[in-house]
Each structure stands twice: as structure tokens, then as C-alpha cells.
Amino acid sequence: MSQPESPAPAAPTGRRERKKAATRQAISDAAMRLFLERGYDDVGIREIADAADVSTTTLFKHFPVKEALVLDEDADQEALLLAAVRERPEGQSIPAALREHALHYRMAAANGDDRFTAFFALINDTPALRDYVQAMWLRHAAALAQVIAEESGLPARDPACTALAHFALEAPRSARGHDDLRQAVIRAFDLLESGWGALASGR
Numbered sequence: 001m002s003q004p005e006s007p008a009p010a011a012p013t014g015r016r017e018r019k020k021a022a023t024r025q026a027i028s029d030a031a032m033r034l035f036l037e038r039g040y041d042d043v044g045i046r047e048i049a050d051a052a053d054v055s056t057t058t059l060f061k062h063f064p065v066k067e068a069l070v071l072d073e074d075a076d077q078e079a080l081l082l083a084a085v086r087e088r089p090e091g092q093s094i095p096a097a098l099r100e101h102a103l104h105y106r107m108a109a110a111n112g113d114d115r116f117t118a119f120f121a122l123i124n125d126t127p128a129l130r131d132y133v134q135a136m137w138l139r140h141a142a143a144l145a146q147v148i149a150e151e152s153g154l155p156a157r158d159p160a161c162t163a164l165a166h167f168a169l170e171a172p173r174s175a176r177g178h179d180d181l182r183q184a185v186i187r188a189f190d191l192l193e194s195g196w197g198a199l200a201s202g203r
Helices: 015-038 045-052 056-062 074-086 094-106 114-124 127-138 141-152 159-174 181-201
Strands: none
Touching: 015 045, 015 056, 015 114, 045 056, 074 094, 074 141, 094 141, 094 159, 094 181, 114 127, 127 159, 141 159, 159 181
16 A cells, blocks of 8 residues: 555556556555554565565565565655645745645545555554654655755755754654544644744844
8 A cells, every 4th residue: 555645647558568567556555454454563475466466576576675665655655745845825834835745645544534544554563664654754854955956045964954844744643642633743843844934024
């Protein structure tokens, strides 16, 4: 299963591409079904391959590590993140744009969507997946810092841009465990907004 918040990929046009995409989807669907039924740690790679009617070699051609069976759209996530800053409405601050992105794409489980709820519950209940998704998300920090600098007219390696990128990516994680997940995210970004606003006014 791809991450629910990602946009649908373009439909493959060639026969070979369609077959490859269908195989990948079959593997992903089989993996997610088994993970949700029995838990991530209790499902083996061979079981997933058998359920998808492929070899383990084929499975690893599509998903190089087990975690990628759940979280496999790293490039798409980065593109959406950077677009949130570059394409924000006129007059909207960068922290506000990143807050809206986090609320829309990371907090959907709080809105009662069963698909999101099951997806995020699987991640939150599995230490290996929690660590993997956090490492994946923070890999985007350098690219995000660069875009923040470009949009703010600051030097590419300005430490304020690096800090904002890092803390904005950590904000959804800091909200875990709070009764009101959405409000916890908003509060975290309010702090970032205040600090960034003070920096901007001092330039």
C-alpha cells in the first residue's frame, strides 16, 4: 500500500510498464493485508511473496527493504513538501504553509478516515516503521531548507533555514500522544511562526 496522502501516479502506457505496475501493486496490497491482519513483525517476506504469487527476488526488485512495502513514495513526499512552500498563497508565511501541509498530509487519521487510521496505526504500533518513516521524512530537510532560503532571500546554508526545515518536519512527531492531535500540531507551528516572524522583522 502506498502512503494514503500521496497523489496517484500516472498510468503506465506500455505493456511492460503496466505489467510491472500491476505486479508492484499486487505485492503492496498483499503486504498491507497481511500486516493489518497479523502485525508487521509477524509477517515474513516469503509469505508476502507467496500471497502476491511472485518470487522473493521479484519482490525485492520492487521493494528493496521490508519497510518500503509500507512506505515507498519518498520522492513524491518531497515534491509535495517543496510545493507547499513554493506554491503557497500570496501573503502566507512559510511556517503557515508547512503547518497546512502537515495538517493535510500527516494528520488525516485524526479526521476519521478509516484508511488513514489503519495506515498510521500500523506505523505508530511498529517501532521499525516509526523509525523508518521518521528517517525518510527528515531526509527531506536539506531540500526543504534550500527552498526556504530561496523563498526568503537568505543564503542557501543559512542556519535559520536549516532549523526551520528540521523543526517543521519534527512537529507532527512531537504531537504524538496528545488527545487533540490537530491542536498539538498547530501549537508546535505557532512556536515556529513566532520565531520565524521575529527573524524576518529583524532583517
